[in-house]
Amino acid sequence: AVGDLAFYPDRIMGGVRRQTHWENARSQGLVAGANMTGKKRIRYEQVPYFWTEMFDLRMDFVGDFSVLPTRVDVQGTYAKKKFTARYYQGDKLRAILLCQQTVRDVETAKTQLRQAQGK
Template sequence: MGPGVHVLRTLADCHGLRADLDRVGDGRLVVVGGGFIGAEVASTARARGADVTVVEALPAPLSGLLGQQVAAELALLHADNGVRLLTGAQVASLVGEPSVTGVALTDGRVLPADAVVVGIGVRPDTGWLRTGSGIALDTDGGVLCDEYGAADAARTVYAVGDVARRYDPLLGRHLRVEHWTSAVGQADAVARSIAGPGPVAYEDDFFVWSDQYGGKITLLGRPGPDDEATVVRADAPRRRFAVAYRRGDRLAAVLTVNWPKALVVARRATAAPGAADDVVAAWKAL
């Protein structure tokens, strides 16, 4: 990576980016990838005065996770805060040698840039497990585990955190989750399995939060592709809404945007039938 091009993974990356944002000042920052990390970088850089453009390949950032309609509404936070969002846009190459001067898109456009942050995800670095370890890996390098996090039949090797593709009995499939809360919860359960009399399963509530533009976005649960999403919007000076994802008669997941009380209400709801209706009614009364 040449000067002016950043990823964000370590504390050193963070310090390097901060120093470069000081250099850029009110200049142009292009953020490649509009997921949680890209959006948080965009928000921080905008607050420091940069002219920010986010480039996102999907029709809306996080549309695979949240569904197109909800993701499109969430994406309006960028425009609300003076950040340009280009969707359905793919990067062909970076321009400039040795320092970056622009980002070329596959449609021929070139976005001028004084700095670039690339936030397009990571892959587990598990190549060293491929030969001779007896540990099965998924195509993306994730370690295939049972519901207890065990990676071998004898339960002598476990994986936790970003690297673990764990079987989720509720969803009926293997899942790799890149959330801090999941890493901690899985580690706790695996430690109990190793030290205790029997295996301990970890029930993930899939909770993630993201601080953007001075507000907070939370996602509790994991929306599914066939869930029905009900959006409740608060009457507030800045964008504030909550989404209940229904799966059959169950409340499967909840997204809140700049609305902490809506999360408190949702956390009290149970998985009982009708909970989605109760939560939506309670939000409307807030």
């Protein structure tokens, strides 16, 4: 589980990041293993992502939540426990929180963040 504790250069959001989630550990392990074979070098370029389930809620966190947002746009409603919140710093999209959304919505959020960063 090296990826669960290692800091890495975040080529999508910028800076250096440590993401303690098993999905990140799996993704980094695949890249490290491929690079150790020496056949082809692969860069680790994943949009930061993790998810959690609490009680009856599933929440997916996509992007950089370490930066204080200057604006948050919410679609959906808290009361119905199904919403998407987009976090901006200035005009730049930095993170997306999805509550009770589909896998397709999560993948779309990753694509939106990648595009917002010009990647």
